[in-house]
Amino acid sequence: MLTDQQLLRIPGPTPIPPSVQRAMSQPMIGHRAPETKDLLQRIKPKLKPIFGTAQDVVVMTGSGTAGLETAVVNAVKPDDEVLVIVTGSFGERFVNICEAYQINTHRYDSEWGKTVTPESVKEYLNKYPKVTAVFATFCETSTGVLNPIAELAEVVHNNSEALFIVDGVSCVGGVETKMDEWGIDLLVTGSQKAMMLPGGLTFVAASERAWNVIEENEHPRFYFDFKKYRNQLANNSTPFTPAGSLLFGLEQVLQLVEEEGLEQVFTRHTQMMQMTRAAFKALDIPLLTNDQAASPTVTAIKPFDFQVKDLRNVLYKEFGMVVAGGQQHMKDEIFRIGHMGYCSPADVLQTISVIELGLHKIGKQVELGKGTQAAQEIYLGY
Amino acid sequence: MLTDQQLLRIPGPTPIPPSVQRAMSQPMIGHRAPETKDLLQRIKPKLKPIFGTAQDVVVMTGSGTAGLETAVVNAVKPDDEVLVIVTGSFGERFVNICEAYQINTHRYDSEWGKTVTPESVKEYLNKYPKVTAVFATFCETSTGVLNPIAELAEVVHNNSEALFIVDGVSCVGGVETKMDEWGIDLLVTGSQKAMMLPGGLTFVAASERAWNVIEENEHPRFYFDFKKYRNQLANNSTPFTPAGSLLFGLEQVLQLVEEEGLEQVFTRHTQMMQMTRAAFKALDIPLLTNDQAASPTVTAIKPFDFQVKDLRNVLYKEFGMVVAGGQQHMKDEIFRIGHMGYCSPADVLQTISVIELGLHKIGKQVELGKGTQAAQEIYLGY
Numbered sequence: 001m002l003t004d005q006q007l008l009r010i011p012g013p014t015p016i017p018p019s020v021q022r023a024m025s026q027p028m029i030g031h032r033a034p035e036t037k038d039l040l041q042r043i044k045p046k047l048k049p050i051f052g053t054a055q056d057v058v059v060m061t062g063s064g065t066a067g068l069e070t071a072v073v074n075a076v077k078p079d080d081e082v083l084v085i086v087t088g089s090f091g092e093r094f095v096n097i098c099e100a101y102q103i104n105t106h107r108y109d110s111e112w113g114k115t116v117t118p119e120s121v122k123e124y125l126n127k128y129p130k131v132t133a134v135f136a137t138f139c140e141t142s143t144g145v146l147n148p149i150a151e152l153a154e155v156v157h158n159n160s161e162a163l164f165i166v167d168g169v170s171c172v173g174g175v176e177t178k179m180d181e182w183g184i185d186l187l188v189t190g191s192q193k194a195m196m197l198p199g200g201l202t203f204v205a206a207s208e209r210a211w212n213v214i215e216e217n218e219h220p221r222f223y224f225d226f227k228k229y230r231n232q233l234a235n236n237s238t239p240f241t242p243a244g245s246l247l248f249g250l251e252q253v254l255q256l257v258e259e260e261g262l263e264q265v266f267t268r269h270t271q272m273m274q275m276t277r278a279a280f281k282a283l284d285i286p287l288l289t290n291d292q293a294a295s296p297t298v299t300a301i302k303p304f305d306f307q308v309k310d311l312r313n314v315l316y317k318e319f320g321m322v323v324a325g326g327q328q329h330m331k332d333e334i335f336r337i338g339h340m341g342y343c344s345p346a347d348v349l350q351t352i353s354v355i356e357l358g359l360h361k362i363g364k365q366v367e368l369g370k371g372t373q374a375a376q377e378i379y380l381g382y
Numbered sequence: 383m384l385t386d387q388q389l390l391r392i393p394g395p396t397p398i399p400p401s402v403q404r405a406m407s408q409p410m411i412g413h414r415a416p417e418t419k420d421l422l423q424r425i426k427p428k429l430k431p432i433f434g435t436a437q438d439v440v441v442m443t444g445s446g447t448a449g450l451e452t453a454v455v456n457a458v459k460p461d462d463e464v465l466v467i468v469t470g471s472f473g474e475r476f477v478n479i480c481e482a483y484q485i486n487t488h489r490y491d492s493e494w495g496k497t498v499t500p501e502s503v504k505e506y507l508n509k510y511p512k513v514t515a516v517f518a519t520f521c522e523t524s525t526g527v528l529n530p531i532a533e534l535a536e537v538v539h540n541n542s543e544a545l546f547i548v549d550g551v552s553c554v555g556g557v558e559t560k561m562d563e564w565g566i567d568l569l570v571t572g573s574q575k576a577m578m579l580p581g582g583l584t585f586v587a588a589s590e591r592a593w594n595v596i597e598e599n600e601h602p603r604f605y606f607d608f609k610k611y612r613n614q615l616a617n618n619s620t621p622f623t624p625a626g627s628l629l630f631g632l633e634q635v636l637q638l639v640e641e642e643g644l645e646q647v648f649t650r651h652t653q654m655m656q657m658t659r660a661a662f663k664a665l666d667i668p669l670l671t672n673d674q675a676a677s678p679t680v681t682a683i684k685p686f687d688f689q690v691k692d693l694r695n696v697l698y699k700e701f702g703m704v705v706a707g708g709q710q711h712m713k714d715e716i717f718r719i720g721h722m723g724y725c726s727p728a729d730v731l732q733t734i735s736v737i738e739l740g741l742h743k744i745g746k747q748v749e750l751g752k753g754t755q756a757a758q759e760i761y762l763g764y
Binding site: 014015097 | 388396411412415446479482483572582602622623
């Protein structure tokens with residue numbers, strides 16, 4: 001086996017493009033130097049179309065969870081009541097953050113692998129008319145579900161005064177996102193998913209409506225004080241020393257997105273999703289989600305006649321390929337393939353053809369090449 | 383002028399060693415993969431001698447301020463009274479964080495450029511007998527003062543039950559630190575100073591005494607919940623997706639420290655401080671601090687017969703050399719030279735000889751080579 005190869009096909013962290021690696025290796029510069037101001041000035045306008053917003057997108061140093069907590073402590077006042085739409089373990093994260101701050105938190109749980117309907121969210125809003133914020137997950141990484149954020153935003157705004165706050169960590173950058181048009185009030189993403197970077201940065205933007213709440217909010221906060229970041233970013237700066245090498249990499253990521261074209265980035269992700277789904281359908285191996293609920297960035301597969309562990313082991317040992325298992329109660333029930341960020345249709349074909357071999361090796365009857373062929377046909381249909 | 387050269391001589395961010403750059407360019411791996419567990423397991427024991435502790439040193443994703451805030455929200459209960467020793471703008475940072483959380487905060491301000499005495503701290507402790515935590519800055523970056531942390535710890539523990547919490551951001555890794563022996567209860571540092579990395583990581587360790595408080599403390603927190611980090615680190619893991627490339631770099635930094643020998647790292651920093659100070663003394667340009675208060679990592683110079691701005695401009699324009707100005711009321715009054723992390727006696731000689739030329743260029747009468755010679759003599763005396 002070729003030892004120096006790892007085929008990282010989990011839903012983040014994702015592989016890093018070589019030119020981004022090189023950009024991250026630039027010599028360090030002062031965080032208050034004109035070069036850093038210039039860098040932030042160049043980055044700023046290029047993040048906006050990815051979020052689909054006219055607002056500045058703030059770049060913070062931290063894990064995605066730091067961004068989610070920033071949304072909570074800035075937009076929710078200590079005595080507020082909130083509703084969290086939980087479609088998997090990352091919906092749960094919002095619940096955990098809110099509960100850590102003793103916020104009165106209602107939850108609407110959907111079955112894992114299913115999305116939620118605007119009608120049912122409306123029922124919850126009627127049941128809890130005092131909620132000041134509704135939290136949702138755009139792509140639920142634990143199941144590969146893409147929630148209908150535009151529709152959810154509409155039902156929230158038509159039936160309440162609540163802010164609509166979205167965790168976009170595992171899809172923003174790979175999936176069309178129209179923060180302003182849809183009415184998302186706070187949107188968060190991380191660097192290590194569709195943004196093609198290592199972990200360490202989190203991105204947050206807020207609507208005018210959210211800013212009205214943030215400015216009045218006296219919830220104690222310092223590092224997560226969003227106003228500090230906005231005010232500094234207005235001057236192309238950051239309140240605290242940023243993760244310099246990741247900012248260098250970010251500029252190159254935005255360059256790559258510009259070269260490919262943002263629309264084509266989105267199309268590529270949809271194509272990779274369809275290729276992956278077609279392959280498993282052709283192999284008669286069940287997908288966790290239906291086509292309508294599927295995310296362009298991650299696909300969950302729920303086999304009934306082989307052990308997920310066995311497949312993951314053979315993929316790793318024979319090919320250096322890493323796919324993710326499930327989380328919580330789905331730990332050994334599903335496996336998840338990430339197809340986001342620095343990932344191409346060619347990579348998807350490799351993933352599928354290697355998985356076919358892996359299935360064969362663990363003794364599952366598969367017609368070799370059948371899944372690959374189905375994926376190829378999807379590719380040709382584009 | 384050679385355009386692709388920047389001589390970064392500010393007190394952080396600092397230059398990155400080439401082997402650390404290369405380490406950071408390794409392909410990404412899964413944050414829950416065995417490779418990440420192995421990496422954290424290898425890193426863990428090597429951080430302890432740098433802190434001088436038998437406790438695990440937690441690695442968090444965030445700026446140094448995130449680490450300082452972690453210390454505050456874990457070690458201070460909402461109704462507590464605290465004392466902050468303020469010797470410059472980073473002492474101020476602790477005040478700002480505590481005040482953001484409405485903590486009853488007393489401050490003991492010393493003149494910028496001076497350190498504090500244990501006797502005066504004792505007076506404050508007598509004046510405020512209810513304080514449960516005393517905050518201090520090890521190296522005050524804004525002035526180049528190294529506070530006498532061992533003595534301060536002693537006076538705090540001999541005169542109160544308070545925890546002693548230390549910001550070591552701009553010196554730990556370059557200056558001998560004996561957290562356990564001295565009695566530091568919480569110690570914080572950042573990645574972009576003596577630790578030879580880009581910004582993005584912060585390191586925090588806590589004493590047994592601090593853990594007793596942290597475990598009982600109900601101060602709301604989620605991302606900064608220190609227990610989560612300790613419990614995950616016990617299993618060689620992290621609660622949230624870490625900054626992967628910086629962890630790769632960290633391992634190589636620890637390797638470099640091991641190769642040089644930690645004692646020699648400390649000696650090198652002291653040597654660089656003495657070389658720098660001897661040079662400005664030889665040139666008759668006043669230093670901000672006296673020898674007893676001087677930090678091995680950063681030196682502040684307070685000229686009386688030339689403009690700091692003029693010197694900084696010519697250094698940058700002619701040589702690509704960046705030295706820092708002052709902060710707050712000392713903005714244009716001092717300039718600060720960082721000599722920490724990836725910085726050698728040879729780099730100090732370059733810095734001094736270039737500054738001599740810069741002084742000449744802005745019309746100050748200097749005997750060229752005189753400062754350099756003084757630094758060389760210090761070097762030869764080692």
